[in-house]
Amino acid sequence: MRHFTTVALTGVLLSVALTGCGDNAPASDGGPPVMRRLTEDQYRQIIADVFGPDIVIGGRFDPIVRVDGLVSVGAGATAINSAAFERYDTIGRSVAAQVVDPVRRDMLVPCRPADPAKADDACARQFFAGVGRLLFRRTLTETELAGYAALADDAANRLGNFYVGISAALSAMLVRPEFLFITDTTEPDPDRPGEVRLTAKAKATRLSFLLWNTTPDDALLTAAEQGQLDNAKDLARHVDRMLASPRLEAGVRALFADMLAFESFETLQKDPVIYPALGLVAIEHSREQLLRTITDHLLVRGEGYPGLFTTRKTVMSGPLGLVYRVPVADPDAWIDFEFPAGDQRVGIQALIGFSALHSHPGRSSATLRGKAVREILMCQKVPDPPANVDFTLVSDSTNPIHKTARQRLDAHNTEPSCVGCHKLMDPIGLSLETLDGAGQLRTTENGVPIDVSGELDGVAYSDAIGLGAAIAQNAAVPACLVSRAVAYGLGRTPSTEERAWLAAVEQRFAKDGYGLKSLLRAIAVSPSFYAVTPPADAGTVASVVEDKHS
């Protein structure tokens, strides 16, 4: 079984300039404060971090709409309606019940009640003071503490059980807006009269969710309370601490799960007759394979981001070996794997978690894959199809003349109403046609050799290996990651005024060899990441556009 190891930060990073991005990056005034609903990932991570990973969270979370490429941005526009609240309530009660069950209570409740059949106000206060600080991402006020203790006491007395009382009050905490919403609270900026700044705890929260996708730990909260996060040197010290932590892996996984639209895995199914090897277990493994490939490349080996699109290195498991048709030495474990030189399966775009995710249940789709590369990896929105389009020219896959996807899609490149958009997508996807709808390698379709040559933004290539190189060298690709990472951390799309700052971050990213840790550090230590403008007035609700994946 593999063990995760972290590449230790070297003195190089520690010696990096500790102000802004270190390269005189233009300061940004920031944007409006955001109140974003906890995503399912964040909820689960917080519960695991506060109460332990063995807490079972069953049932389904109410989905959050994806906006501008990220669920994290959609979270800033999504309300908690009745059905969503009902689910949070159900999940919260279940979590609370597990926290106090006989197996866990001695570990998770730091004190013992004088009589477990009765209320114990002092013990309740002790519990909620500790837990509340982590769940609410700040120290509870005396009024709040008294309130939760009183709630626990009342429930304990009604039901004759101290721990049931704790569970009831904890369930209240888990549906509070302080928990369910990540809120950019602001205060007057003493250095800029008339302007506002994030409160210390809001800064800590923004930082923690960027790097770890979870609530700030006690050290960060204490630093915030002591005003350390207003000091660039201390801020950088905490950023470096967090970048060196094993918790960074969870944060990076969450960032890419959001960016790569992993919610599609929840409903991904393949035709069992056409692709029998890609069942639900293999699909789950393909998701994990993609995330491990990313973290191994970017965190363990510390390699540059563009290399994700040319790498042959990945991991393999038994179920995946059957799909990829490769031998797996230990089918019950995850093992390091490398595709041989010359194999067309290079880059994460060739892994099942991408190629099969962006396909139909029973066949591949050059258009869907090309669209995914453009929109997900390059942040380039492909316009919607026109309304009155006639697909008569595109005949079916059993047509005796058009045997391959390239032949069938050729109509897209000749029909005037189609070519404008399809030329953005189809050439990319057609170069991935050696991967069928399950991501399995093939060289022919209907007996005809598959032509995988193509061109990406003026760069011609002859096969999928060349496509990977073309993606890797495309300037839009690292720029897209920068944009997404910043938006992910802010919980909103960067404004026009922030573009200069983003451009500086991109330049720094390139200068540092496209290292992910370097990128995250540049964002996290930048004053621009914490800048905030006064809240928008009522009646100026920003319009949002949901991403659609057909």
Add this chain to the structure above:
Amino acid sequence: MNKALSRRRALKGLVNGAAVTVALPFLDCFLNDHGTALASGAPLPLRFGTWFWGLGFNPGRGVAPETGPNLRFLEECQALVPYRDYINYFSAFNTPLDGKPTTVHYTGWVGCRTGSVPSAGGEIPAPTLDVLVADQIGGTSRFRSLDLSATGNPRDSYTARNTGSRNNAEVSPLAFYSRVFGPEFADPNAADFKPDPQVMVRQSVLSAVNEQSRDFVKLVGANDRQRLDEYFTSIRELERRLELQMQKPAPVEFCMVPPAPADGPIGDELETALANHKTMSDLLAMAVACNQTRVFNMLYSQALSHIHRTGEAFIHHTLTHEEPLDPALGYQAEVAWYNLRSFEAMAAFIAAFANIREGAGTLLDNTLIFANSDTNYAKLHALDGIPVMLIGKAGGKLKTGYHIAGNGDPISRIGLTAMQLMGLQVDTWGTQSMQTNKPITEILA
């Protein structure tokens, strides 16, 4: 019927020393002798729901062109023939765009259900009509609405208050059953009723959450306060539901708790979707009959219908665009096959309501179902003439068996008519060229 039951006795009760009030009943013994109304003369409660299928039907193969009280179904809608006398069909009602771009497989259903055309994909410019109806009548039952999807994807749900507030769907029959008929279900016909003391604790919890949360409002800007308003409304909604759980529900003659369904597969493979659709339809109809909700939404296939058959490479949506017209038949044969399944599903949904007795008739007599698609001829993404049906007798408030041709009128006229039938005081609905104050009077009783 137990006419000896006194209202005074029905209204008083005690639990653990705390006074408990009983909900003013819809009691079968309060029905009039004909079973058509309450003894007080008030009508039986109306229910409202929506049903959605993707990709319309092939031109000339859904409904015969003759209009008036001459509704006649053609081949693709053959499954609806037994229910003809419960259905009104609407054709030739259009969706004027007022210069806005069309988002295919989106603009159509949004315009139809909100009365407004979205400016971009993902935007919900106004509440869907079921939300407006639920705001009016949803407060008296345990659930404000119940929302379901047969596709396995909770995001396949076309009911929303606004862009940021979508009603996502239940997709698992077993999870739906557990939610409605599980431990928190109070059987209205159970002989004994004992309020759960845990519920009182939950009420205290929510009361505390609601009270203390007011301070949070001061921390956020005006934009976010609107979302917080909805959060508070959601708390009150759950409080209301808990209050109902503390009261003995009124008996309902034909409410029978169904057996729990199996924990089977979910997804948009055809047989799976059809099976789950039927199971959930039956559960939903019984939930309605048991007064668990008065508003509901079911989606059989999404606008981009990913329904597909095992062993076949193409999904329904792709076929509508890529299957050539059969030279002998003159239409897309595979698409037609999928359309037949869509209307078989619709028939199963109607049957679920028609097969539950209520009063002297059936649940369908006291229900109005708004069924629509996202497009007319899917091959061309045609927005004009999106097929819409009103199903059910709505308590006798409308005539049925009609084919109404809209002559290009805005499709919002149908939604306006439906809401007025449900008793909403709405004279005008929709925006810009979709704004209308003309209900379809031909079908009003």
